Amino acid sequence: MLQTKKSPEQILFIFLGIWTILNIIQASVVEVHPDEAYYWMYSRFLDWGYFDHPPMVALFIKIGDFLWPSTLGMRFLTVISSSLSVFFLWKIVKPYGENIKLFILLFSAVLLFHVYGFITTPDAPLFFFTILFFYVYQKYLASDQLKWALLLALVIACLLYSKYHGILVLLFTILSNLSLLKRPSFWLIVGVATLAFFPHIYWQMENNYPSFYYHVIDRSAAFYKLKFTTEYLLAQLALAGPLVGWFLYRAAVVLKTPDTFIRAIKVNFFGIFIFFFFSTFKGRVEAHWTLPGMICLFILAYLYLSNRTVPKWFERLALANIALILIARLVLLIPIPFLMKNKSVAYYFGNETWAKQIQEKAGDAPVIFMDSFQEPSKYNYYNRTTKGFSYNSRNYRKNQYDIWSLEDSLRNKRVYWVGRDSKGLAGQDTLETSKGLYYGNWIDSVRLYQKVxxxxxxxxxxxxxxxxxxxxxxxxxxxxxxxxxxxxxxxxxxxxxxxxxxxxxxxxxxxxxxxxxxxxxxxxxxxxxxxxxxxxxxxxxxxxxxxxxxxxxxxxxxxxxxxxxxxxx
The missing domain is CATH 2.60.40.10 (Immunoglobulins)
Incomplete structure (x- = not known):
C-alpha cells in the first residue's frame, strides 16, 4: 500500500505537537525567572493596570495558576498561546507561498520565538495578540465586514492590554495605509477599542500616570553611551538567529511587493527597529522590545524565500542555528557549573532553595528586601505569600511595590530586613544561601513613608x-x-x-x-x-x-x- 504524502496542515500539526510538548517540559522544569515572579505578584492583586505594564500578563498567570499552582500553571497560557501563534502565523503567510518545511525551518531558527514559547512576561501575550492582530487585519482588508471590524477592535484592546509596544504596531499599520481613515468601520474600530481600553486609561489617571512617567521620563539615561547602540544592534542579529539572522534581515529588506497587507508588515518592520534604534540615544533598550518587529521580519523573510529555491547552505546553517538554540534550552534544564557564572543562566537556578532558606529565618514575619522588585517577588512566589516587600531607595527606581498597600501593613510591625550588604547592626544574621551571602536584621516597630x-x-x-x-x-x-x-x-x-x-x-x-x-x-x-x-x-x-x-x-x-x-x- 502506497504511503500518502502528508499535507502542509498535517506537517504543521505534527510540528505544533512537538513544539507544545517541548514548551510544556521547559515550563514545568525550569525555575521561574525573577521577572516572572514579579508578574505572579501582579496576579495576586488583579487590577486594570500596574506601574510597569498593562494587566494582560497578570490575567495569563492568574488563570493558569488557578488551574495548576505550579511553574507549569504560571506558564500554561503562554505555552498554549505560543502554539496558537504558530498556527495563525501560518494562516497569514500561506496565501503567499505554501512551503511548510521552510516555515518550520525559519520559525525554529528565530531565537526570540523560543523564549516566549514558555516564559511568561508581558511579551508572551504581546506575541500572541500581535500575530492575531495581523491575521484579523488581513481579513479586514480583504472584506470590510462588521464582524471583522468588531473582532479587530477587541484584538486591538487585547494588544494594548498586553504591552504598550502594541501602540507602535497600530501606528505603523495606519501609516502604511492612510486610506483606512476613509472607512466608516475604521472609526467604529477606534471607538470600540478605546471603550474597551478605557478602564486602563482611568487607572492611569487615578494613579497619576505612573507608567507614562516611568517609561518616558524615568528610564531616560543621564547621558548617551555608545554601547547602548552597539549592544542593541548585535542583540537584534542574535535574537533573529545567531547564525542566520543576518540573512533574514537581508531578505526582509530586499523583498518588493505591491500588496497592501505586506506593506503594513514592511512599515512595521522598518518602523519598529528604527524607532528602538533611535531610542538607544536616550537610554538602554532591552533587546526583546523589538518582538513585534521580529514577527514582521519572519513574515517578510518567509515571503522572500518561499518563492525562490532556498540555498542548501542556508538550510544547513539554519539547522545548525536550531541545534544551538536547543542546546541553550537544554542548559536551562541542567545546571552546568562553568555556565552558572553567566548571570542570565544563573537566574534560573537556586531560586526556590534561596526563598526557603530566608523563610527559615524570617518565619511568618514580613520580609523587607533592598532595591529589588525581583527578590521579594521570588520570595513570595516560592513561599506562596505576599509578605515579601521591596524597599525602593532614592538610588533605585520605583515599581509596583510603591503602589500596592503592602507597605501600609508593615508600619509599626516587627519585620526581617534582608540584603547583600552588612548593616553592622547588633544581632545581625549571616545567611549562606544558594544565591550567595546575605545578611538579616530584625527591626522592631518599622517606620516607612515610601508612598508619601x-x-x-x-x-x-x-x-x-x-x-x-x-x-x-x-x-x-x-x-x-x-x-x-x-x-x-x-x-x-x-x-x-x-x-x-x-x-x-x-x-x-x-x-x-x-x-x-x-x-x-x-x-x-x-x-x-x-x-x-x-x-x-x-x-x-x-x-x-x-x-x-x-x-x-x-x-x-x-x-x-x-x-x-x-x-x-
Missing amino acids: SVNPVEKSVLLGKNQPRVLKLRITNPYDEDIYLGNDAGEKWPCVLEYGYKNGPDLSEFRLVKAANLQKLRIPAKQSVVLNAEILGPKEGGMYKLIFSLRTDPFSGARNSNMIKAEVH
Whole structure:
C-alpha cells in the first residue's frame, strides 16, 4: 500500500505537537525567572493596570495558576498561546507561498520565538495578540465586514492590554495605509477599542500616570553611551538567529511587493527597529522590545524565500542555528557549573532553595528586601505569600511595590530586613544561601513613608550656584491614617526630609531640607500640606534633576519625588 504524502496542515500539526510538548517540559522544569515572579505578584492583586505594564500578563498567570499552582500553571497560557501563534502565523503567510518545511525551518531558527514559547512576561501575550492582530487585519482588508471590524477592535484592546509596544504596531499599520481613515468601520474600530481600553486609561489617571512617567521620563539615561547602540544592534542579529539572522534581515529588506497587507508588515518592520534604534540615544533598550518587529521580519523573510529555491547552505546553517538554540534550552534544564557564572543562566537556578532558606529565618514575619522588585517577588512566589516587600531607595527606581498597600501593613510591625550588604547592626544574621551571602536584621516597630509624595508646587526649578532658594513643597499622605514626619510623635526611628541632585549616573550627597515646622508636621489621612522649604543650589551650573527623600532609620531613604527639572545658573 502506497504511503500518502502528508499535507502542509498535517506537517504543521505534527510540528505544533512537538513544539507544545517541548514548551510544556521547559515550563514545568525550569525555575521561574525573577521577572516572572514579579508578574505572579501582579496576579495576586488583579487590577486594570500596574506601574510597569498593562494587566494582560497578570490575567495569563492568574488563570493558569488557578488551574495548576505550579511553574507549569504560571506558564500554561503562554505555552498554549505560543502554539496558537504558530498556527495563525501560518494562516497569514500561506496565501503567499505554501512551503511548510521552510516555515518550520525559519520559525525554529528565530531565537526570540523560543523564549516566549514558555516564559511568561508581558511579551508572551504581546506575541500572541500581535500575530492575531495581523491575521484579523488581513481579513479586514480583504472584506470590510462588521464582524471583522468588531473582532479587530477587541484584538486591538487585547494588544494594548498586553504591552504598550502594541501602540507602535497600530501606528505603523495606519501609516502604511492612510486610506483606512476613509472607512466608516475604521472609526467604529477606534471607538470600540478605546471603550474597551478605557478602564486602563482611568487607572492611569487615578494613579497619576505612573507608567507614562516611568517609561518616558524615568528610564531616560543621564547621558548617551555608545554601547547602548552597539549592544542593541548585535542583540537584534542574535535574537533573529545567531547564525542566520543576518540573512533574514537581508531578505526582509530586499523583498518588493505591491500588496497592501505586506506593506503594513514592511512599515512595521522598518518602523519598529528604527524607532528602538533611535531610542538607544536616550537610554538602554532591552533587546526583546523589538518582538513585534521580529514577527514582521519572519513574515517578510518567509515571503522572500518561499518563492525562490532556498540555498542548501542556508538550510544547513539554519539547522545548525536550531541545534544551538536547543542546546541553550537544554542548559536551562541542567545546571552546568562553568555556565552558572553567566548571570542570565544563573537566574534560573537556586531560586526556590534561596526563598526557603530566608523563610527559615524570617518565619511568618514580613520580609523587607533592598532595591529589588525581583527578590521579594521570588520570595513570595516560592513561599506562596505576599509578605515579601521591596524597599525602593532614592538610588533605585520605583515599581509596583510603591503602589500596592503592602507597605501600609508593615508600619509599626516587627519585620526581617534582608540584603547583600552588612548593616553592622547588633544581632545581625549571616545567611549562606544558594544565591550567595546575605545578611538579616530584625527591626522592631518599622517606620516607612515610601508612598508619601514630596514635590515642589512649580513644575521646574531655577537655582543659583551654591545659593539658597525657598520652594513651596506639597507633601501628600496617601495612607488611611495620619502621619507625623517629625521626631516628636513617639516614633522609635527618626525621620528627616532630604534633597539631592543628579546630572550624571550618580546622585549627589543628600542634604537636610530646612523647614521651620517639619519636626511637628502632622498630615491627615489622604490629604496634603504645603510648606516653605529652603534648599541650596549645586556648586556648578547646568541642568540637574532634583530629588526629595524621606529617610527613616535604619533605611537609606526613599525616593519621594519625581525627577524634578532644575536649571542652575
